[in-house]
Amino acid sequence: MVSAPDRHSDAGEHMGGGIDAGHGFPYGLPFEGSLNDGPGFAGSDAPAEADLYRCVHCGLCLSACPTYVETRLETESPRGRIALMKAVHEGRTGISDRLVSHWELCLQCRACEAVCPSGVPYGRLMEHTRAQVQDNGLQSPELGRLSRLFLRTALPHNGRLRLAGHLMRFYQRSGLQQLVRKSRLLSLLPGDLAAMEAQMPVMGRQFFGARGQVFPAQGERRMTVGLLSGCVMPLMQGDAMRAAVRVLQRNGCDVAVPPTQGCCGALNLHAGDLELGRRMARRNIDAFKQAGVDVVVTASAGCGSSMKEYGDLLHDDPHYADAAHEFARNTRDITEFLAALPLDTPRGQLPWRVTMQDPCHLAHAQRITEAPRQVLRSIPGLDLVEMAESSLCCGSAGFYSLIQRDMSQRLQRRKIDNAAATGAEVIASANPGCIGQLEQGLRDAGSDARVMHVVEILDAAYQAER
Amino acid sequence: MTTTPSIAGQLAELIGPSAIVDAGDLGGYAIGQWLPVVAAKPPNADEVAEVMSWAHRTGVAVYPSAGRTSTQLGNAPARPGIALDLAGLNRLVDFQPADLTVSVEAGATIAQLDEALAQDGKHVPIAAPIADRATIGGTLATGISGPLRSAYGLPRDWLIGISVVGADGTQTKAGGKVVKNVTGYDLNRLYTGSLGTLAVITEATFKLAPAPTDWAVILAAFDGVDSAANAAQNLQSQYYAPLGLHILTGEAAQRIDPSMGESALAVAVSGGRPASMKRRVEDTVGLWSPVAGTVRVARGDEANGLIRTLTDLPADAETPPSMCVRINAPPSALPEVLAFANVPMGNLPPPSVVADVGFGGGRLLWWGDPESADPENVATGLRGIQSAAGRLGGAAIIERCPDDAKVHFDVWGEQPSGMQIMRRLKRQFDPQNILNPGRFVGGL
Amino acid sequence: MTSYEFLENIRTVVGDDYVIAHQEDLLVYEYDGSVDRSMPGAVVLPADTDQVSRVMRIAYEAGLTVVGRGSGTGLSGGAITPPEGLQIAFPRMNRILDVDTVNRTALVEPGVINLDLDNHVRGFGMRYAPDPSSQRACSLGGNIAENAGGPHCLAYGATTNHVIGMEVVLEDGEVVHLGGLAREAAGYDLRGAFVGSEGTFGITTKILVRLLPLPETVRTFLGIFPDIDSACTAVSAVIGHGIVPAALEMIDALSIKAVQNVTDAGYPNDAGAVLLIELEGLNEEVDEVSGEVEAALWDTGAADVRVAEDDAERERLWVGRKTAFGAFGTIAPNYYLVDGVVPRTRLTQMLRKVSEVSERYGITIANVFHAGDGNLHPCMLFDAREPGVMENAMAAAAELMEECALLGGTLSGEHGIGLEKKEFMPLVYTDADMAAMQRVREAFAPENRLNPGKIFPDGSYWRPAAHPAALTVGIYA
Numbered sequence A: 001m002v003s004a005p006d007r008h009s010d011a012g013e014h015m016g017g018g019i020d021a022g023h024g025f026p027y028g029l030p031f032e033g034s035l036n037d038g039p040g041f042a043g044s045d046a047p048a049e050a051d052l053y054r055c056v057h058c059g060l061c062l063s064a065c066p067t068y069v070e071t072r073l074e075t076e077s078p079r080g081r082i083a084l085m086k087a088v089h090e091g092r093t094g095i096s097d098r099l100v101s102h103w104e105l106c107l108q109c110r111a112c113e114a115v116c117p118s119g120v121p122y123g124r125l126m127e128h129t130r131a132q133v134q135d136n137g138l139q140s141p142e143l144g145r146l147s148r149l150f151l152r153t154a155l156p157h158n159g160r161l162r163l164a165g166h167l168m169r170f171y172q173r174s175g176l177q178q179l180v181r182k183s184r185l186l187s188l189l190p191g192d193l194a195a196m197e198a199q200m201p202v203m204g205r206q207f208f209g210a211r212g213q214v215f216p217a218q219g220e221r222r223m224t225v226g227l228l229s230g231c232v233m234p235l236m237q238g239d240a241m242r243a244a245v246r247v248l249q250r251n252g253c254d255v256a257v258p259p260t261q262g263c264c265g266a267l268n269l270h271a272g273d274l275e276l277g278r279r280m281a282r283r284n285i286d287a288f289k290q291a292g293v294d295v296v297v298t299a300s301a302g303c304g305s306s307m308k309e310y311g312d313l314l315h316d317d318p319h320y321a322d323a324a325h326e327f328a329r330n331t332r333d334i335t336e337f338l339a340a341l342p343l344d345t346p347r348g349q350l351p352w353r354v355t356m357q358d359p360c361h362l363a364h365a366q367r368i369t370e371a372p373r374q375v376l377r378s379i380p381g382l383d384l385v386e387m388a389e390s391s392l393c394c395g396s397a398g399f400y401s402l403i404q405r406d407m408s409q410r411l412q413r414r415k416i417d418n419a420a421a422t423g424a425e426v427i428a429s430a431n432p433g434c435i436g437q438l439e440q441g442l443r444d445a446g447s448d449a450r451v452m453h454v455v456e457i458l459d460a461a462y463q464a465e466r
Numbered sequence B: 001m002t003t004t005p006s007i008a009g010q011l012a013e014l015i016g017p018s019a020i021v022d023a024g025d026l027g028g029y030a031i032g033q034w035l036p037v038v039a040a041k042p043p044n045a046d047e048v049a050e051v052m053s054w055a056h057r058t059g060v061a062v063y064p065s066a067g068r069t070s071t072q073l074g075n076a077p078a079r080p081g082i083a084l085d086l087a088g089l090n091r092l093v094d095f096q097p098a099d100l101t102v103s104v105e106a107g108a109t110i111a112q113l114d115e116a117l118a119q120d121g122k123h124v125p126i127a128a129p130i131a132d133r134a135t136i137g138g139t140l141a142t143g144i145s146g147p148l149r150s151a152y153g154l155p156r157d158w159l160i161g162i163s164v165v166g167a168d169g170t171q172t173k174a175g176g177k178v179v180k181n182v183t184g185y186d187l188n189r190l191y192t193g194s195l196g197t198l199a200v201i202t203e204a205t206f207k208l209a210p211a212p213t214d215w216a217v218i219l220a221a222f223d224g225v226d227s228a229a230n231a232a233q234n235l236q237s238q239y240y241a242p243l244g245l246h247i248l249t250g251e252a253a254q255r256i257d258p259s260m261g262e263s264a265l266a267v268a269v270s271g272g273r274p275a276s277m278k279r280r281v282e283d284t285v286g287l288w289s290p291v292a293g294t295v296r297v298a299r300g301d302e303a304n305g306l307i308r309t310l311t312d313l314p315a316d317a318e319t320p321p322s323m324c325v326r327i328n329a330p331p332s333a334l335p336e337v338l339a340f341a342n343v344p345m346g347n348l349p350p351p352s353v354v355a356d357v358g359f360g361g362g363r364l365l366w367w368g369d370p371e372s373a374d375p376e377n378v379a380t381g382l383r384g385i386q387s388a389a390g391r392l393g394g395a396a397i398i399e400r401c402p403d404d405a406k407v408h409f410d411v412w413g414e415q416p417s418g419m420q421i422m423r424r425l426k427r428q429f430d431p432q433n434i435l436n437p438g439r440f441v442g443g444l
Numbered sequence C: 001m002t003s004y005e006f007l008e009n010i011r012t013v014v015g016d017d018y019v020i021a022h023q024e025d026l027l028v029y030e031y032d033g034s035v036d037r038s039m040p041g042a043v044v045l046p047a048d049t050d051q052v053s054r055v056m057r058i059a060y061e062a063g064l065t066v067v068g069r070g071s072g073t074g075l076s077g078g079a080i081t082p083p084e085g086l087q088i089a090f091p092r093m094n095r096i097l098d099v100d101t102v103n104r105t106a107l108v109e110p111g112v113i114n115l116d117l118d119n120h121v122r123g124f125g126m127r128y129a130p131d132p133s134s135q136r137a138c139s140l141g142g143n144i145a146e147n148a149g150g151p152h153c154l155a156y157g158a159t160t161n162h163v164i165g166m167e168v169v170l171e172d173g174e175v176v177h178l179g180g181l182a183r184e185a186a187g188y189d190l191r192g193a194f195v196g197s198e199g200t201f202g203i204t205t206k207i208l209v210r211l212l213p214l215p216e217t218v219r220t221f222l223g224i225f226p227d228i229d230s231a232c233t234a235v236s237a238v239i240g241h242g243i244v245p246a247a248l249e250m251i252d253a254l255s256i257k258a259v260q261n262v263t264d265a266g267y268p269n270d271a272g273a274v275l276l277i278e279l280e281g282l283n284e285e286v287d288e289v290s291g292e293v294e295a296a297l298w299d300t301g302a303a304d305v306r307v308a309e310d311d312a313e314r315e316r317l318w319v320g321r322k323t324a325f326g327a328f329g330t331i332a333p334n335y336y337l338v339d340g341v342v343p344r345t346r347l348t349q350m351l352r353k354v355s356e357v358s359e360r361y362g363i364t365i366a367n368v369f370h371a372g373d374g375n376l377h378p379c380m381l382f383d384a385r386e387p388g389v390m391e392n393a394m395a396a397a398a399e400l401m402e403e404c405a406l407l408g409g410t411l412s413g414e415h416g417i418g419l420e421k422k423e424f425m426p427l428v429y430t431d432a433d434m435a436a437m438q439r440v441r442e443a444f445a446p447e448n449r450l451n452p453g454k455i456f457p458d459g460s461y462w463r464p465a466a467h468p469a470a471l472t473v474g475i476y477a
């Protein structure tokens, strides 16, 4: 057995008689469509050959991949997606809509990366592949529109986001949403906009408005942590953010929320917008440096995973390479941070049955699964039960749920079914995207279970002491 | 006008007169009422090949045999032919204790092999009745297995390499001398149990296991088959489940232990190392004592003797049963297998049953004189057993019955799924149908 | 039937989504776990036996070659399909249909993943013993085709010892049943012949496997040795003591390094080799044998002998073993593995040959293998982008296979012959031996429509091509 060195062969020229030719059709089967001569990979941001050929096509990642598990098609598997990248790299075919459709169905959950014995950096490969797709203007129209609307226009700008958030909250809370939904207005919108309306995250009652304050430690001060407020999280899950602050204070941390920080850039990076992502990274590095914090903590697994990769992202930036590495080294997911503390054990009882949903960017990208469980297990009375496939993506995956509606909903249903089977009343998570996705799934299923961030549960336990 | 020499003459010319069996001794090669024209007893594989090439040229049928302990098995021969006695090929070719492998010629007896391996504390856990006559080749060809099959598996599970002489006299081999091998197709398993209808086995290589140093047979009498079955199934699900576990009724039970009375007898055979044997025996006795009438433990020579008796039940040398039916069935059919003990089949009296609890199925045995029974009636009874076994998800193979009855049915039972493949196999390997013609399933 | 009609016909059977005929999609069905590559004419993914049978019938009438594919983890090119051929893939047929606790069997579809089955039946207090290192990915159908092995096959035997019945679709679409719940049946052992036939006899659509009860005790030892010679002696000593452990695996210094690069499996970095030994059985038995195993290890020069304290530690020791091949990626980008077997007492000799070959060819070779049954996996590590290196590796592999044959061993212990090793078959079999094998294939598939061109030599020497980067011609811009 040999690993990567695939033999180049096109249909027909294969094996020089190694396989007995079929008896059937003299000209073989009719391929429906052929390899295309579209654009190939080019430039310094192309997926690296060394990364590509690290994949020995052993298939050990298949059963971890949500899209493969759902479709059972190799085209929708990690190994298949890498094979398509290799084919482009080798110049056997160009980038085409069909190839792009397989790559775009990828959730970038990186479950494959976590189980790959060969250490294939799948996340990086896919980001670079998407960059190539974007450079050639070959994204699907849905992704193109979305990336113009959100990824480029809104996310990098907190002001605009906040405004949009206010409008959305007004829309939802004023009753207008009900009205619009009842009317046939939605059917007049183009398909993907109507879907976006349906998937519109429920805006929290209160946004997390803190910007620039330092929340003082309770009791003996251990250190100063910088909290990432990021982009959408303060809008959608203000409660979780406030809980995070309280929990950190309770555990002896001064909590700084640097004013000039912004979105971590994860969504841009995943979509392949490396340049914009790098700009956003530099801004955050500066912001936290100015704040003089010991560690950077985030309650969003997605943000944490991309911040931990700033070093990689900016490795050949002459001005930022070192700072980026240091920033990455000092970044912690909040569950990781708390579990390592030692945590001030809550004395309040929470007689809840809880099941943990492992966010992809926590479990796969950061390989953290034990920390949130450790935090939950520290809570008196809490019954932690494991669900099947706890680390299979819930289908949220950033803006994935807006673009790949069908797959997103299949995975959402699968997740909700698995959670329901445990009889848990609370699903614990650690990522805003997942929380939104799960909430909507529960609503659709008519379930009374709740979704809470791990720190919200911990916070509730502290509250219960009184 | 030249006279063609007799078959005996032709063969004597090929392999030497000393390899031709005296005409007066041909009776020993009878298959029921069938007698061979000539019996050849070549001393090595090359001479076997000579005989087979001759048969290939002349189209004369060849009926291989050696220990002649199982000649009863199979349908009646389809036509006249010669007996090919493999007993001359009886060397232990290569014993590698450290590799845990042994190669032995087909005519060597099981006892001979056992003895050689025991010198080094090893064994091939295959067994056949009358071990001092039953040969390796015969055991493989019939695929027959002993009372410990549920733990040790079948002969095919221990065979790692084989040499055969094909129907055209070509010598070939398959497998090898290593314990793990996926190089080419697995012909070992195909030849095993093929009743010599595909090729003549001349040599076999087995993997070995360390032999248990200590044996025990635990016997328990129960007041009926149901309580025996419950107790046995309970034991079978324990960590200390024995190597072989059987429930016996009637005469079969009497032969194992006359002191146990007219009851259903459960027999557990345990083997292992001393420390674990203590636990195995004690726990088994502890489990059975509260539910059984009597429980008795045999150790040492007595245990070995009992295992031999158990092995020999279907065909012992002195007083073999007059009829023997092998029931193939899953373990879950234990109650149904035991139920055969109460059912007379046509004019046949109810049989003794030996049910294999772990492996499933078992044997039905009749002692006494069936010759007096009307062959057609016997056949009807046996056919009834065959269809009853079919309903259990298995089959009944008539291993021994009066010859006159065989003309009325196929002793192998209903033709199995894949029969068309089997026919093509036979055509491929033996296009002239000279090897054991007519004797196997569906006349193969 | 025109070729277009053919595709239409199979689409009506399985549905449009499950016939793949666009070349861009077929790019991902042209490989398996090995090196060879060929784009199939089309791929069909049936959902049940009836669909398989109908598709096979249509292909038969169209005169097409058909190749089965499970998970595509095979290491001998078994699932590689020629452009004229139809690949029939089983990922959709992945249901566990029944678990029978009385008879200790499970009935599954061929696409069920080996580890999924094992995990499922553990819930019933049983297990499926064959555990190839690829068990997280490989399918039962593929396991049957290759007669897959694994560490625990030392005590329990390979796949063929655990498959008792099969539903099989023949080349013309006919459905037959081989073997069954009753472990013995009249007639030829077609089931036994089928296992390991590398997809050339028929397409498996249902599989009845035998399950084993879980043992009372499992104990895992790590024997740490200063060099590979003493570790080999230890293997012989254990087996020579009349002990056949449940598993007995060897991991050499280079493999230890690779594994420890990726994960801390608990192997000491400075060891010359480690042996991973597992005992299973009754408490008393394991206690008794443990003493002897430890003594044998110490006697043969072990530097240390450790026992896994708990399940977590045992798990860790095994993770190291099972991810070793992948971990070689941290040493070199490519590897090529030989699956030869030698009699166990020849291990020392064979491993000396391996290191001699390694030196002579200037190729790094790591060894991580099933020592207990003499099944080596010398694994050459190299960078295929260097010109000439592939040819070099192939020549070294050929020498190693020859040596295995010379020492009384064979070419493949568990990965199969496939395309890769077919020209080496004459090292162990005569033409007559192979003709006898071919006869069995004739009986199962008289038209030779299933996976033709594999296993037997036909003069078309298999040679993996150089890595694109090693080619001087600039077609790979």
Ligand SMILES: Cc1cc2nc3c(=O)[nH]c(=O)nc-3n(C[C@H](O)[C@H](O)[C@H](O)COP(=O)(O)OP(=O)(O)OC[C@H]3O[C@@H](n4cnc5c(N)ncnc54)[C@H](O)[C@@H]3O)c2cc1C
Pocket: A057, A058, A059, C032, C033, C067, C068, C069, C070, C071, C072, C073, C074, C075, C077, C078, C079, C090, C110, C131, C132, C133, C134, C137, C138, C139, C140, C141, C142, C143, C144, C145, C146, C147, C148, C149, C150, C151, C198, C199, C200, C202, C203, C204, C205, C325, C326, C414, C415, C451
């Ligand atoms: C990292 C790694 C480690 C491995 N470790 C081991 C090991 O320890 N032991 C071991 O034995 N092997 C090992 N292998 C090899 C491989 O996993 C096995 O050969 C496995 O059995 C192949 O299963 P598959 O489902 O991937 O089959 P595939 O590769 O898809 O196919 C293999 C063969 O099976 C045939 N086939 C598949 N499904 C069917 C069906 N339903 N009916 C008929 N034919 C079918 C194909 O035509 C082909 O000939 C390893 C492979 C890798 C990549």
Ligand code: SF4
Pocket: A054, A055, A056, A057, A058, A059, A060, A061, A062, A078, A079, A082, A112, A115, A116, A117, A118, A119, A120
């Ligand atoms: S597990 Fe890793 S090396 Fe194997 S196929 Fe998946 S990505 Fe490639």
Ligand code: SF4
Pocket: A064, A065, A066, A067, A068, A077, A078, A081, A105, A106, A107, A108, A109, A110, A111, A112, A113, A122
């Ligand atoms: S990132 Fe997730 S969806 Fe994408 S290939 Fe890997 S496992 Fe599949």
